[in-house]
Amino acid sequence: MGNFVQNEIPVKTTGDVVIGIGRGMQRNFRTLLLLALFAALGAATAHAGKVALLLEEPYGEFGAMNPTGHAAIYLTDVCAETPVLLRRCDPGETGVVISRYHKIDGYDWIAMPLLAYLYAVKDRDQIPAEANAALAKQLRDAYRRKYLMDLVPDGPDDKAPGGDWTQLLGEAYIRKIYGYSIETRPEQDDALIAAFNDHRNHSHFNLFFNNCANFAENVLNFYYPHSIHRNFIEDVGMMTPKQTARSLEKYAKRHSDLEFTTFVIPQVPGQIRRSTPAHGVIEALLETKKYMLPLAFLHPAVAGGLVVVYLSEGRFHPGAHVETIFDPRQEAEPGVLVAVKTAPATVTASPAKVQTLRDVSFEP
Numbered sequence: 555m556g557n558f559v560q561n562e563i564p565v566k567t568t569g570d571v572v573i574g575i576g577r578g579m580q581r582n583f584r585t586l587l588l589l590a591l592f593a594a595l596g597a598a599t600a601h602a603g604k605v606a607l608l609l610e611e612p613y614g615e616f617g618a619m620n621p622t623g624h625a626a627i628y629l630t631d632v633c634a635e636t637p638v639l640l641r642r643c644d645p646g647e648t649g650v651v652i653s654r655y656h657k658i659d660g661y662d663w664i665a666m667p668l669l670a671y672l673y674a675v676k677d678r679d680q681i682p683a684e685a686n687a688a689l690a691k692q693l694r695d696a697y698r699r700k701y702l703m704d705l706v707p708d709g710p711d712d713k714a715p716g717g718d719w720t721q722l723l724g725e726a727y728i729r730k731i732y733g734y735s736i737e738t739r740p741e742q743d744d745a746l747i748a749a750f751n752d753h754r755n756h757s758h759f760n761l762f763f764n765n766c767a768n769f770a771e772n773v774l775n776f777y778y779p780h781s782i783h784r785n786f787i788e789d790v791g792m793m794t795p796k797q798t799a800r801s802l803e804k805y806a807k808r809h810s811d812l813e814f815t816t817f818v819i820p821q822v823p824g825q826i827r828r829s830t831p832a833h834g835v836i837e838a839l840l841e842t843k844k845y846m847l848p849l850a851f852l853h854p855a856v857a858g859g860l861v862v863v864y865l866s867e868g869r870f871h872p873g874a875h876v877e878t879i880f881d882p883r884q885e886a887e888p889g890v891l892v893a894v895k896t897a898p899a900t901v902t903a904s905p906a907k908v909q910t911l912r913d914v915s916f917e918p
Contacts, residue, residue: 602813603631603743605777606735607770608651609799609872611821611829613729620761623832624721625770625795626653626671628733631743634665637705637722638755640747648882652750654769656759657718659705663755663769666722669882670697672731672819674724678883684824690727697723729829731819732872733880734802736812742777749776767793774802781805796832800870817878832872 610624651671674693709715806814
């Protein structure tokens with residue numbers, strides 16, 4: 555919420571007598587002033603922005619080797635003039651997703667419109683009800699050809715190039731995504747835009763110490779200093795998407811005056827293999843039998859210690875914390891998440907029950 559200051563009304567006075575305004579008029583004036591102030595407060599509240607951590611489940615072969623998943627940041631009131639230039643959103647726009655990438659034209663961060671990032675489309679009515687790998691590939695390449703040729707030009711024979719650029723588009727086809735949303739103020743968004751646009755955007759990705767979760771950590775700490783911190787025991791000093799989510803949720807519980815909501819973006823139904831749960835570092839080791847079984851046999855004390863660490867520090871299950879389902883197919887106010895209040899196990903939304911996140915009550 556913003557901070558509002560009521561300006562003083564200059565009125566000429568002589569002693570205890572107010573010149574030019576009678577008592578009845580004074581009372582009416584005060585009433586109108588209070589009503590106007592409440593209306594301004596309500597309007598500002600209705601248009602409060604959001605910054606959301608997107609905790610994305612791992613998928614595919616790389617996800618099997620590194621099951622920590624991916625982290626990105628969604629901003630409801632910030633949009634992209636280009637993939638590397640931010641601005642405030644215009645009416646009707648739904649915000650931007652920003653994350654750190656590796657080997658995409660030498661950039662550190664790239665920003666994509668929400669619908670493009672999730673579904674590789676520009677408009678809600680283009681989102682498919684289900685998808686297979688061929689359709690997802692087709693939608694990504696069609697969007698690239700229309701909007702991203704400067705960033706991702708054609709490869710040999712005028713075909714789509716290889717590389718990591720596919721991570722920019724259609725993420726909801728390949729994985730389930732959990733969201734943790736907290737309010738922002740306009741001046742915070744403006745400061746972030748200025749900071750991103752004014753600094754050099756050059757890749758310095760490092761899987762262990764400068765990864766996508768570190769990027770999310772930096773953005774969230776920009777909005778709310780010291781809100782995100784590492785877990786040096788469970789994650790052995792690395793920053794992971796899961797630890798970022800856990801930190802933000804703990805911060806929201808300590809600051810109940812801030813509006814905080816959790817949601818899930820279901821993986822699009824279809825023939826594409828389902829994503830798997832995201833893990834922390836120690837948790838991933840415990841879940842990987844090819845590592846854990848030999849360790850338990852050769853060094854049972856070490857294996858037992860890892861179990862104790864996980865039970866004391868590492869238990870955080872994103873699915874147990876979900877309050878709403880995100881459904882961008884539904885119409886919403888500009889820059890407002892659309893959500894359905896539902897049980898965590900539900901993965902489809904009923905249009906009759908759709909409401910905005912700002913209408914959903916949540917007890918942190």
